[in-house]
Amino acid sequence: MKNITIAIDGFSSTGKSTVAKRLAKALGYVYVDSGAMYRAVTLYAMQKGFITISSFDKNDLIAHLKDIEIGFEFNEDLGFSEVFLNGKNVEKQIRTLEVSQFVSQIATVSEVRKQMVRQQQKMGANKGVVMDGRDIGTVVFPDAELKLFMTASAEKRAQRRYDELIERGDKVSYEEVLKNVQSRDHIDSTRKDSPLTMAEDAIKIDNSALSLEEQFELVYDLAKTTISKSQ
Numbered sequence: 001m002k003n004i005t006i007a008i009d010g011f012s013s014t015g016k017s018t019v020a021k022r023l024a025k026a027l028g029y030v031y032v033d034s035g036a037m038y039r040a041v042t043l044y045a046m047q048k049g050f051i052t053i054s055s056f057d058k059n060d061l062i063a064h065l066k067d068i069e070i071g072f073e074f075n076e077d078l079g080f081s082e083v084f085l086n087g088k089n090v091e092k093q094i095r096t097l098e099v100s101q102f103v104s105q106i107a108t109v110s111e112v113r114k115q116m117v118r119q120q121q122k123m124g125a126n127k128g129v130v131m132d133g134r135d136i137g138t139v140v141f142p143d144a145e146l147k148l149f150m151t152a153s154a155e156k157r158a159q160r161r162y163d164e165l166i167e168r169g170d171k172v173s174y175e176e177v178l179k180n181v182q183s184r185d186h187i188d189s190t191r192k193d194s195p196l197t198m199a200e201d202a203i204k205i206d207n208s209a210l211s212l213e214e215q216f217e218l219v220y221d222l223a224k225t226t227i228s229k230s231q
Contacts, residue, residue: 003029003128004230006223007137010150011196012100012184013157015207016132019150019219021080024130026220027227031081032072032123034133034140035103037116039094040070040085042106051102062111070119097165097172100180104187107134113193134188137199146226147202148219154181156208 006023008016017033024031041061045051050061072081073089082091093099106112113135120140124131131140137147158178165172188196198204203222207215 001227002230003126004145004223004227005124005127005141005143006130006146006148006226007141007144007199007202008130008132008148008150008219009134009137009196009198009202010132010148011152011157011181011188013161013181014150014152015160015212015215016150018212019216020130020132022216023219023223025079027130027223028128030123030129032120032129032131033081033083034116034120034131034136036072036083036091036094037070037119038107038112039099039103040083040090041065041068041112041116042099042103043090043094044068044085045106046099046102051105056105058109061106061109065111065115095168097170097177097180100184104184104191108187108191108193110193134196135194137202138197139194142199145230146223147199148222149198149202149204151204151206152208154178154185157181 006029008020010016017035020033021031023029042051045061048060048064050057069086071084073084074081082089083094084090117140120131123129124141133140137144137149155178158174158181161181162172162174162177165177205215205218210218
């Protein structure tokens with residue numbers, strides 16, 4: 001059976017990664033979380049002091065991009081690949097609200113985006129890949145056979161993200177999570193380099209009122225139909 005490329009874009013906290021992971025597993029495809037790559041770069045910038053609440057030294061970050069190595073290693077116990085930054089597992093560290101506060105700023109840097117896009121295209125060169133992010137269908141894989149664009153209200157997305165963080169033990173308020181979601185929406189949609197936009201041939205899915213199961217069934221059916229038409 002011929003493999004295809006599946007690109008899933010959309011706003012933050014729309015459940016892109018959750019559905020993409022499950023879809024890749026169901027199809028026997030490789031899953032790549034492009035957002036995690038930007039989060040890893042953000043964590044590196046934070047650790048090196050290149051970005052703080054009051055400052056962002058883009059030039060220092062750009063000068064050190066060659067020192068950043070990002071990889072994915074499959075964890076059989078968890079059932080998905082974890083993110084490694086320069087050989088260290090940073091899966092939990094990159095999912096914090098602190099990293100979320102800076103990731104959209106890091107993603108506006110053209111040099112960062114170019115390096116990430118090169119790595120992502122290499123990962124998906126042989127097809128049979130499900131990749132989610134902000135510009136997968138528009139920049140990384142403009143020729144992807146299936147493009148999906150996930151959206152939901154900011155309030156709904158903030159509630160999902162808040163519940164996730166609380167369950168993990170983080171001490172956050174709903175208000176600060178909502179503020180972070182709205183801020184990321186604005187930065188992602190208005191940046192000059194590869195802004196978040198829906199590809200013309202993408203299928204828009206508003207999952208505000210969909211359960212995870214309903215969302216997965218919808219996406220899985222679309223994938224199976226596209227795969228069948230590609231044969």
